[in-house]
Amino acid sequence: MSNTHEHDEATPPTTVDLGTPQILGEVEQAFVEKWHENATGCFSSGHKFCREVCPVTQVTRNENHTPTAFHANVIALEKGHLTVEDVADDYVHCTQCGGCEVRCPNTLMVGDFYRARTETVKVVRAMRAMLVDKGLDREGWKVWNRLTNELKNEPVLGVEGDQPNGQAQVRDWAEGLDIPIGGDTIMFVDCEAAYYRTSIPRATAQILQLAGYEFGLMNEQWCCGGPAAEMGYVEQSMRFARHNVDDWRKSGVKRIIAIEPHDYVHFTEDYPAYFGDDFDFEVVQIIDLVAELIRDGRLKLTKPIDRVVTYHDPCRLNKRKGIHEAPREILRAIPGLTFKDVDRVTQWSYCSGGGGGLPIEKPEITAEISRRRLEKAAELEVDTLVSACVWSERPLTAAGDEAGIDVKDIIELVAESAGIEIGGRTRP
Structure with missing residues (x-):
């Protein structure tokens, strides 16, 4: 896959006639009233530091897919310059990784006024909920959630035919x-x-x-x-x-x-x-x-593992929940392992593209995000990329096959070093 998506780059920004403001319906009015403060706070700040840490924007280079555009659209809806139909597909282009929120300078401030400027994930989810209410949800998501409702679990083995899950x-x-x-x-x-x-x-x-x-x-x-x-x-x-x-x-x-x-x-x-x-x-x-358990001596890792690894921070652990020290502590406790880490800021910029429903509706973008992640791993001259998120490991594994880098879950490495014969399916 090439480094860019020609189709996405060629897609012009949405253009609308600003001469006749649109009248908001009841659902849209409730939406803009709820998220007015968030959108206005972001829109009025003027900075755009979040854009280059957005994994989707890095790939598509489309203004409509940026975190700031997600907020600006709310203002445009409120002013009647856009309709929900105009922007529906824009909000598919988000993994909900939270990178934009981490990068936003407003996180340096305290108080509700500044916090509201950094809640992009909530704005995206609220827009998607409104799309469902209005029947504008995407086809892939409709099928996925219909099957999930029927099976009581996600159709991770496929959405066509009788799947054994x-x-x-x-x-x-x-x-x-x-x-x-x-x-x-x-x-x-x-x-x-x-x-x-x-x-x-x-x-x-x-x-x-x-x-x-x-x-x-x-x-x-x-x-x-x-x-x-x-x-x-x-x-x-x-x-x-x-x-x-x-x-x-x-x-x-x-x-x-x-x-x-x-x-x-x-x-x-x-x-x-x-x-x-x-x-x-x-x-x-x-x-x-x-x-x-390792720290307390209840779990002993004694079997050396001869690998040169780097760690992929799952977005929802590091960016969303601040869990970044524990996985590194685990990796350093595994004998024989050579661990090549990246700096604190670089951790925030990485994503697999495997979250937020993106792989279901825009699988080509997820694949490119993961390809770029493996490209960065290859620069460290490692043989293994370690993650702690099974959802990230599906697209990362596909990209790793092309890059010649193995993708392992950190728990699998711990079990191996503890002398455990795991069994089960390690990959499809």
Whole structure:
């Protein structure tokens, strides 16, 4: 794939007749009233520091796909210069990585006035929800969420024909591991890991068992609902969240181990927003937990691994949740591993393109974002790119095959160094 998308570069910015302002409908009016402060704060700032850290903008070079344009569109809607139909496709071009929010100078300030300028992810999600309400959601997302609603999990093995993923197979990855159902602590296994790359939940479970950390699984696990929320299907997301919370309560669960960054964001941000103070569960991210187990001597890594690696920061761990030290602590604890890191600012600029529904609707852009990430890894002369997000590892693996670089999950490396025979499917 070339370094740029000629089609995207050739796409001219949206042009509209400014002579006759459009009259906003009730849905649009509610939207602009809610997000007026965010949009005005960003639009009036005048700076555009966020643009070059946006992984989509880096590829498409299209003004309409920039974080500042997402805010400016709200002002244009409010003034009647644009319609929702004019900008609908613009908001597909976002991975919700949060890089724009990290880069925004307003993060240096305090107070609601400045915070509202940095909530681009919320603006994008709100626009997508409005598109769903108005029937303007994208076709790929419609199919994906329809199947998710039917299966109760995402159709990660494909959207055509009879695919072997559904509730009957949700715990197939755990065969032979003797994991109980319920208990104080359960491990939540996202759809991508449960059906597509089963080596990751198997490795995670066996690591916890080796360390003597007690946990169980859900009685009836549905998709976390996070992808639906990111694509604008809020009602579906809330319905799935309600099912999972009810399942936890019936089983006496008090603590959830999230082994995937997207789930972690959803459990720590969206679930509390849905349920308020009623959401009283402790949510633990697996990378933090594994680092703690190694630190406390409960998990010993003794088998050397002869690899030269660099680490890919999953956006929802580093940019969104500030988890960047723990994975590096883990990698430095693995004997035999040569770890070549990048600087703190560079960490923020990388993305796989695997989030926010982008791979479903714009797979060519995701592929190019991952290709560029592997290109940067190759400059460090490594043989392995390590990630901690199964959703990033699908496009990164495809790009790694072309670049001659192996892509591994950090949990797989930990299991190997701990002497665990993982089993399961490491890749499609």
